[in-house]
Amino acid sequence: MKRCIKIIFSILLIVFNLKSYGQFKSVSIGIDGLTCSMCSNNVEKLLRQLKFIDNVAMNLNEHTAQITFIPNEKIEIYKIAQKVIDAGYSLRFLKARYYFNNQDASANSTFQVLNDSYTFINCNKTSLTGEHEIQFLGKKYLSKKEFQKWSSLIPSDKSKRNTTSYYITC
Amino acid sequence: MLKIACPLFLFIFISSLVKGQELFPSTEPASTIPKGVVGIRLMYETYKELPSQRAKYWDGIRILYGVTGKITLMAGASASNHHFKKFPSDIGVYFANHHSTFFKPTPLAFEGFNLNIRYRVLSFDGEKKHLRIALFGEGSKSFIPHDGAEPNLFSESSGIAGGIIITQLYKKIAGSITVKQIYPFAYRDRPRGIYFQSGNCQNYTISLGYRIYPTKYESYNHININLYLEVNNVHYEKADMKINGANYDFAFLEMLNPYVYNSLQDGKYSEIRPAIQFIFKSNNRLDLGLAQPLYKRSYTLYYPMYFIHFQKYFFKKKKK
Numbered sequence: 379m380k381r382c383i384k385i386i387f388s389i390l391l392i393v394f395n396l397k398s399y400g401q402f403k404s405v406s407i408g409i410d411g412l413t414c415s416m417c418s419n420n421v422e423k424l425l426r427q428l429k430f431i432d433n434v435a436m437n438l439n440e441h442t443a444q445i446t447f448i449p450n451e452k453i454e455i456y457k458i459a460q461k462v463i464d465a466g467y468s469l470r471f472l473k474a475r476y477y478f479n480n481q482d483a484s485a486n487s488t489f490q491v492l493n494d495s496y497t498f499i500n501c502n503k504t505s506l507t508g509e510h511e512i513q514f515l516g517k518k519y520l521s522k523k524e525f526q527k528w529s530s531l532i533p534s535d536k537s538k539r540n541t542t543s544y545y546i547t548c
Numbered sequence: 549m550l551k552i553a554c555p556l557f558l559f560i561f562i563s564s565l566v567k568g569q570e571l572f573p574s575t576e577p578a579s580t581i582p583k584g585v586v587g588i589r590l591m592y593e594t595y596k597e598l599p600s601q602r603a604k605y606w607d608g609i610r611i612l613y614g615v616t617g618k619i620t621l622m623a624g625a626s627a628s629n630h631h632f633k634k635f636p637s638d639i640g641v642y643f644a645n646h647h648s649t650f651f652k653p654t655p656l657a658f659e660g661f662n663l664n665i666r667y668r669v670l671s672f673d674g675e676k677k678h679l680r681i682a683l684f685g686e687g688s689k690s691f692i693p694h695d696g697a698e699p700n701l702f703s704e705s706s707g708i709a710g711g712i713i714i715t716q717l718y719k720k721i722a723g724s725i726t727v728k729q730i731y732p733f734a735y736r737d738r739p740r741g742i743y744f745q746s747g748n749c750q751n752y753t754i755s756l757g758y759r760i761y762p763t764k765y766e767s768y769n770h771i772n773i774n775l776y777l778e779v780n781n782v783h784y785e786k787a788d789m790k791i792n793g794a795n796y797d798f799a800f801l802e803m804l805n806p807y808v809y810n811s812l813q814d815g816k817y818s819e820i821r822p823a824i825q826f827i828f829k830s831n832n833r834l835d836l837g838l839a840q841p842l843y844k845r846s847y848t849l850y851y852p853m854y855f856i857h858f859q860k861y862f863f864k865k866k867k868k
Contacts (some may be wrong), residue, residue: 413676415768419768
């Protein structure tokens, strides 16, 4: 009986996880400090090392990139920001297309995807349904100037081991 | 009037086409290489030694590694036909004649190793621009007897060096200033009681870089063509030599061979290093350039000195 419960629980967990993984559709990033195609190539090559990334389409003149994901892989947004930093540059913005299912978007409302928590800050909608764009807030996800505008609204990072806390706006 | 207007118009026209580029051939920018990336740089320099009419060459290899996004480690080694493996037995005859056909240096002598670490301490990034400051330290171990007052840590002289790099990149302008202080160690041939100490040295290099093609990127496969102008300003102290503890006097060279005499005295000079750079597939970098004196000269080489560098990065593949 115990074994049967374990199997059912595992199947439910897998189904839940697959659904959660699938909710991120794509990410667009703006990169500061870039001016050459060799530098853009460095950023792209580092981003492609992430196992959940399927494709990186870099705009060499605007220094932005469209990132798409491999289905059913866990998407770890902080790793995208970290790869840009590791390449020697910084993010100007990080925006994601995300599929919501009647999600409360009022200030400080939080939702979980696997172990990660996402908290809404200053969203102009009370609830979200369907595909919407969300912008990630934080030192790693914004230019210094833009971060200063948001810094009073973003609590200090409470990420623990194996969990990540993200602050987002829509 | 026309004489002034034409070059001015040409300068404004060219300026409107170019963009800044900071991949300087003769100095490093304050920017570092990406974390986990390995790079290889092959370097070749050549000039004609005028008294002997010999072609002198220098080969260097440098392995670059991005320890973190802010720290770059470079390890290098070099070989050349500039030196003997040891000072010849008659030191006086050697100094008076080593640029002539009378002495033949070792065809390809291994010079030594060089280690360089660069830490980017400050970054002010913006859209298509950045201002960066890096500190660097350098150390080298040389196995050959360098015979000039001006030290060169890659890799004619053993020693240490440190400095600061400030790089500004703003659309059309890429400029960098490198300030470096070198403390060379003495070369010692203990069995023969020979001690040779090059002088401490300060370098100030101003580098400018422009991308002339493409004016607008369309793909990684576009060949990039960049132009660079670097001005290297060097100031060094005189050399000191002892044999069996007694000072060796180079005064006899003043009349006999003023070039060699000057190479052992303190000095300062500025040289200009124009270069053209081609980047293929946004990764393979080829630099072609030369060095010419602007003010006085370096006595470690004969001008013009031509150089070719090739550099490539290797990236880790995705973990399966």
